Amino acid sequence: MGTPHHALHRTVLAVDVSGFSRRSRNRQEEVRRGLYDALETSFAECGLDWSATHHEDRGDGVLVLIPPSVPKSRVVGALPHALAGELRRHNATRAEDARIRLRISVTAGEVQHDAHGVVGDEVNLAFRLLDSAPLREALDRAPGVFALIVSRRFFEDVIRDDPATDPDAYRRVEVGVKEFRGQAWLRAPEGGRPAVPPRPRRRAGHRRKRGRPGRPAAVLVLALLAAATATDAFAAVPVEVPPCATPVQLNVLTSAEKERVVTGVAVEFEKESREFTPHGCKGVSVQVTTGGSAREAADALSRGWQEPDHVPQGTEPHVWLPDASFEVAGVLAALEEGARLALDHRASIARSPVVLGASAELAERIEEDGREFSWPSVSQARLVEPDASSGAGLAAVAALAHAELGGVALDAPDAPLRLRGAARRTTDAPPCEGDVALVASEKVVADREDCRLLYPRGAGVALDHPFVVVERTDLPPNERRRRVVERFEEHLRSDEAQAAMRRAGFRAANGTPGLVGDPRARVPDEEVGVPDGEALHRAWEAASRPVSVALAADEAGAGAVAALERLLTPRDRLVRLPLAGGVLEDAVRAGAKVAVLVSAGPIPPVEPGTSAPLRVVAVGLFEGACAPTTALYSAARSHGGPCEEIGPQNALEGVARGVWGGMT
Template sequence: MGTRPLHAVHRTVLVVDVSAFSGRPLTPQKEIRLGLYAALETAFVDNGLTWSAVDHEDRGDGVLVLVPPDVPKSRVVDGVPHALLGQLRRYNATRNEDAQIRLRMAITAGEVLYDGEGVVGDEVTLAFRLLDAEPLRDALDRSTASFALIVSDRIYADVVRPDPAMDPDSFRPVHADVKEVHERAWLHVPNGFTPPPRPEPEPKPERVRRKPPWARLGLAVLLVGAGAVDAFGARPPVEPPCPPPIQLNVLVSAEKEQVVRSLALDLEDDSGRHNAQGCKEVNALVYTGKSDRLAAEALGRGWQPGDLTLVDAAEPHVWLPDTSAEVTAVEEALRQREDVRLRRRQGVAISPVVLGASEELAGRIAPPDGEFEWRDVRRPAAVDTSSGVGMAAAAALLSGELDELDPDVPNALRELRRVTGRTTGDRPCAGDVALVGSERAVARTEGCRVLYPRKGALVLDHPFVEVERPGRPNQRRQRIVDRFLAHLLSPQAQDEFKRAGFRDLAWNTGLRWGPGVLADRPRTLPVEPDARLVRRAWETASRPRVIGVARDGSPEANLFATRVRELAGPRDRVVELPMTEGVLDAGVGQGAHLVVLTAAARIPSVPKAAGGHVRVVAVGFAEGACAASAPLHEAAQANGGPCLEIVSRNGSGATQGQEDALDVITRAAWGG
């Protein structure tokens, strides 16, 4: 957004609205919003204006754009619509009917005042009234064009009519009669096709009846009386027009999307009772991004213009993540920023992180009290840490194996590998495959018995977070945000959360399905995991890797090669390589990320450079195996890895040196 002035300034005002937006399903609506913003941004860039140089406000199914006064109006009236038409055609050509965009567009110009409520001005009001004018709606409905444009009489007189390049004859005059606006405007539909106005119906002839003299006298008395009433101010005052509803963008986790959307619609429907005119005060847009992690990262950047496409979501005014751990991570990222901050209010619902298990598995790991230990979960279903629930699930699984989640702690990465390597894509709650997730999700999954961890469950506290822009205060929106929070905390909304499977703020549950759900509050852990650290650790340890192993055939090397294979999980691959001069090229050919050379005897010389990049770790089981001139040392040093010399003191059994070497290999494969 451009810097907002303190005083009224002249602006060219452009507003667009997507035709028939509200009647479409959610997924096409999200696609349309992304397409609209991308098309607008490109249209302005094509005309020498960056999107950040203009003020713009989201209107849910449309956008208000205020162009700086130093930009010629002709560029806005002629250049932007022309470029926008091309962008819309490209977009619509690759979308089905539900996701296609057709726009109503209005352009005016005049003084605009920025205040704590947003923007005000006669020309802003006029632009929105023209956007709702019946001739514009009618023209778009009866054409096949991508948009229909209406401009004010002044814009036509000052900008369009004097410039033959704008083809003034392609505009036709129409009468805009919307609320307090009753004036002439000019309509244009691209491609030279402007539908003629609908013909006025023929008036029916009226029968003329001669009025008796007393009737004419009575009419005169009434007219005199009406004038007297008007003269003394007895005529009812004209009600002021309704201002445009405030736009409230609510970014919500997928876990809560359905129930929050329903409650936001209730807020919209109820907003009219807060003013004397019964005007609708809010348009609430509730949406999820591509992932909670991407949304959190965008918030940490201050939600830059490119994040609209990257995150697949508009800039939020309210954020409803699954856990405060996500909020803490963003607050840390925003510490150095002054243009955006998070205001943490309070939670709106509660969900403990639990385990779902088949009856057979539950009988093995949780008899007889229904509580279990995380370390006993041997085959958890796959975990997606990009969501807040998934991040908490990963933290719960890791808590059973590690006191610290820092991958840089010695041996931690190998333990992480053991946990992530046990996950499976098999159906949860069947056999020994368990499901880790929110109590709500687990209880709703077929075949799952809900189990609670013996030491206490991590808690998803579902916080309400206000995204504040200190440089762009908006008192109207602030009142709506406060009202929305109060609505989510109301008894009626808390009952809705319970019906959707969450616990209310008193820990009461509405769950009546799935065995094992506790009516009382379960034991919980008063800890908040580090969201960024958990995600980094889990994703680091989960990356699929190809490891090449070359050995000289000695017992020590054979045993160590077996230990290396044990590091691999279901998505990894360990390949055997020949212990020859071409071993590194063979590893590159197999797509190896790492080559492990292990030998008890002297090996052939290995070229220092292979036909592609591959990292090497060498392990020698003889005195001098890693001497400076030894082939193992040279191969490792030339390819970014260490040479580890292990002299076995206990036959061919595992030694601390071997354990240390396995940690080094794990870090080389997954940590770097």
């Protein structure tokens, strides 16, 4: 049965979400997450340690017992303001049926823990006040996010003579709920001034008398309280067996590729949490999300996961499990000093090499010993276009860049030209049919029965799946959650979780091959580093997007124009124009977004402005072509583009840099 503990004086805080039962199950879960986030954050903002409180989940509300060491005035002084701000922040980014409005009651007195939970007259009174008609009516009539009621004794002992608690914001009300009949003090929602006459002051020397319930009433209170401990006192649903504290909320942001296996591992971690908490209570609630896309999630982290990110990306994460370290590097580079988030980039929890998926027909032509291939052998194949918005897709782009450039050297003069050549071979046709190949992670290719899995000879690109801790810098450390994060990392590295990763097609953190796909799976001889994922994304986006371009060249530049046409796809649009004085306005009328001027000699002046935005790229094939006094330089400079002075043999490289070289 357990041993009862001595009674302790506690501040009792009870909250209840208005209209909770009328919502769908998904909305109820969203509201509960928002409620706990708001409570924990507002406690921290007021310098109160949430983990030091005893709190019990009540389905559509929470009972919180605050330690005696915490001044009561802080609970009703600072906390309501902080909580109102957090609730408004939550509501501003949620649909109507996911918004939170609270009824709140506060009492104080002796509370005792026994084998079945907490007992005490003040706990019982807190729930009677929470269910009272004046409090419900106050919230129904006002647009604020909460209405607060306190017991008569709490008001007289804590609030009345302390200006910091805003006593004039309260009005006296009569409460009658079940067996309780008496007075309480109601605070207008969010601190508004109630329209009531001022209270008379106590006469000097007058001593307040505190009433004591008669014995029959006290017996009835205890009997009803004993019944209430088995069920939710204001929702009529069973509650978790006390004295279980509220589970720590752990939000995990992961890549779409790992979502299924991470969710499964998280479920096991929740079960395991009962082993490291007293009384076998559930210690952790894990929410696994993927955000809008890996790139959008990384952008949200770079911004510090601000309020506008909550709707499209979901709840702010405590742990981030991206596909690759180059994604983390991009976020760290973007985070400014003093940002509200900090990242702790830790070691891998899994690995995935980037491989090639090919049809049996294509594999027969290009396969070498041991299911290997060389990149030059697939130069004539069409490739499924990678989704560069995901970490795994960006790694596939890195593999293509490495194949084309002999390394991920995006600053090479011919990088835009060669990346455009690779992008031109991409297609949206089904993978592993005919000559269509798929460049992707080992897991993705192994999951497709129609793809034969081939490994690149020599160096290759790999996903390292790091573990990243996301911490708020504008709040005091949450030691309870920090311990949970450490345990979650340990769990992901456990033999059981690593085996789950391998069953899902990933390699273990130490490189041990997965249990899905080719049993002869090999580790690449050398891994190609991707130092700047953001730069790679921009370069590939520029190389792969459709273009609408006008080309004007003299006779010497005609060869570059003809070569450029071979890099275009059916999605592109090319207009040829004479290299004359009105060429730029002609380009605008033709619908071009970019105009490329190629000349082996001086050209006549062109118009300084156009009737619509147009980017101009000038390529001069003679010495001094881009001197500040030339017409080529002036045309490019006045329209936001570069002027390049290069030899005729490099004309195509110059044109490709202008058209696909990372422009916005």
